[in-house]
Amino acid sequence: MKVKTIIEPFRVKVVEPIRMTTREERAEILERAHHNLFLVKAEDVLIDLLTDSGTSAMSALQWGAMFHGDESYAGARSYYRFEKVVRELTGFEHIIPTHQGRAAERILFGVAAREGMVVPNNTHFDTTGANCEASGAKALDLPCAESADISSDFPFKGNMDLAALERVVAENGPQRIPMIMITVTNNSGGGQPASLENMRAVAKIAKAAKIPLYLDACRFAENAYLIKEKEPGQGDREVIDIAREMFSLADGCTMSAKKDALVNIGGFVATRDGELAQSMRNLLILTEGFTTYGGMAGRDLEAIATGLQEIVDEDYLRYRLASIRYVVDRLVALGIPVLQPAGGHAIYLDARGFLPHIPPRQFPGQALSTAIYLEGGIRSVEVGQVMFGSDKETLAPKDLVRMAMPRRVYTQSHMDYVLEIVEEVWRRREEVRGYEITYQAPMLRHFTARFKQLG
Numbered sequence: 418m419k420v421k422t423i424i425e426p427f428r429v430k431v432v433e434p435i436r437m438t439t440r441e442e443r444a445e446i447l448e449r450a451h452h453n454l455f456l457v458k459a460e461d462v463l464i465d466l467l468t469d470s471g472t473s474a475m476s477a478l479q480w481g482a483m484f485h486g487d488e489s490y491a492g493a494r495s496y497y498r499f500e501k502v503v504r505e506l507t508g509f510e511h512i513i514p515t516h517q518g519r520a521a522e523r524i525l526f527g528v529a530a531r532e533g534m535v536v537p538n539n540t541h542f543d544t545t546g547a548n549c550e551a552s553g554a555k556a557l558d559l560p561c562a563e564s565a566d567i568s569s570d571f572p573f574k575g576n577m578d579l580a581a582l583e584r585v586v587a588e589n590g591p592q593r594i595p596m597i598m599i600t601v602t603n604n605s606g607g608g609q610p611a612s613l614e615n616m617r618a619v620a621k622i623a624k625a626a627k628i629p630l631y632l633d634a635c636r637f638a639e640n641a642y643l644i645k646e647k648e649p650g651q652g653d654r655e656v657i658d659i660a661r662e663m664f665s666l667a668d669g670c671t672m673s674a675k676k677d678a679l680v681n682i683g684g685f686v687a688t689r690d691g692e693l694a695q696s697m698r699n700l701l702i703l704t705e706g707f708t709t710y711g712g713m714a715g716r717d718l719e720a721i722a723t724g725l726q727e728i729v730d731e732d733y734l735r736y737r738l739a740s741i742r743y744v745v746d747r748l749v750a751l752g753i754p755v756l757q758p759a760g761g762h763a764i765y766l767d768a769r770g771f772l773p774h775i776p777p778r779q780f781p782g783q784a785l786s787t788a789i790y791l792e793g794g795i796r797s798v799e800v801g802q803v804m805f806g807s808d809k810e811t812l813a814p815k816d817l818v819r820m821a822m823p824r825r826v827y828t829q830s831h832m833d834y835v836l837e838i839v840e841e842v843w844r845r846r847e848e849v850r851g852y853e854i855t856y857q858a859p860m861l862r863h864f865t866a867r868f869k870q871l872g
């Protein structure tokens with residue numbers, strides 16, 4: 418018998434209460450936060466789907482490992498355990514700890530990229546693109562054509578556009594391309610996986626042009642599981658084996674351990690290039706910390722090492738991806754516009770389809786995410802015009818609202834609640850109004866922007 422009920426493959430040992438609020442309270446909270454959900458206090462959120470980053474519930478083993486943290490400044494035992502686990506997983510020689518993913522990016526681009534260069538990626542994550550451009554290089558997104566169609570069920574919308582990559586490589590050459598990146602899964606493009614076939618082809622192009630290939634590996638395990646499920650010929654392989662092949666195609670990676678290492682803080686950059694590693698370590702010492710802790714405590718290194726061993730558990734990955742798919746399938750059945758197919762870590766509502774009466778420059782994604790908060794105290798995040806448009810309001814390709822699932826935190830009944838609230842907003846969608854921006858920062862404006870609701 419094939420069991421249809423999705424169950425969490427863990428039981429709960431410690432609980433944390435969450436707080437109900439009334440609609441009137443939430444309306445006031447939204448006013449005070451200038452209609453920016455980043456500015457709402459977490460206590461005022463019932464179900465927090467702002468991000469899956471750093472929000473994982475750690476296991477008993479991880480908490481136990483933290484007691485073994487060696488807090489020595491240099492050469493801590495915890496560093497060597499962390500290094501061994503990362504090396505066994507990735508095969509990369511040089512493992513440099515950082516306090517989170519963007520620190521890894523800053524150090525990699527700070528050393529390898531500069532003015533006049535371009536860095537192609539399937540889609541740069543927001544901090545990745547910003548760090549790349551802070552070095553002077555141009556961050557170039559080359560997602561596959563299939564990714565533009567929100568409702569097609571093409572299984573690997575995280576693929577890179579190979580023809581476009583070949584063009585960019587031919588035009589710029591290895592002197593102007595310090596690296597090619599692939600983000601797995603493609604967070605900004607909907608948590609969609611890249612196929613092994615596509616990664617192999619990118620690696621071939623990179624190798625022929627003598628350009629290093631780096632993975633933005635934040636969700637490598639979710640990507641590997643989706644390959645196992647969907648890519649012809651991969652169904653019988655173990656996820657760890659697929660993950661190792663993904664890393665074997667690359668010359669290095671950046672990683673936010675706050676995703677698929679199941680911890681609340683941490684990251685690393687890894688590479689096969691000894692010279693590059695030396696330069697990165699020098700910069701690390703300047704801005705993050707000594708080479709064997711890189712801005713983390715010894716206990717954090719232990720938690721990451723254990724988390725990386727746990728994340729490739731196939732019962733866990735099966736449950737996680739089934740739970741996301743459950744929500745997406747129900748939304749599709751209700752006729753609610755949602756990015757398909759279900760990705761690895763989040764549900765992405767299509768705000769332009771959901772709120773066609775709000776033009777993109779009035780921020781339909783922002784309007785939808787605040788409406789969902791007002792209705793049910795659920796916090797999501799806009800991934801669209803606010804995040805990717807600039808003060809010149811060049812049009813972002815899509816307006817999505819991301820509901821990201823913290824790992825091992827919410828249960829299936831929380832998912833049913835989310836569905837109920839989104840359905841209610843859908844029923845009353847014509848009442849939802851657009852916004853204008855009254856304050857914005859010059860970079861990464863979505864974190865601090867203030868909004869005024871239009872009449």
Ligand SMILES: *Cc1c(COP(=O)(O)O)cnc(C)c1O
Binds near residue numbers: 545633672
């Ligand atoms: C989260 C994330 C990052 C940045 O990591 P932080 O730990 O938040 O600094 C980079 N790339 C992708 C794809 C991410 O999801």
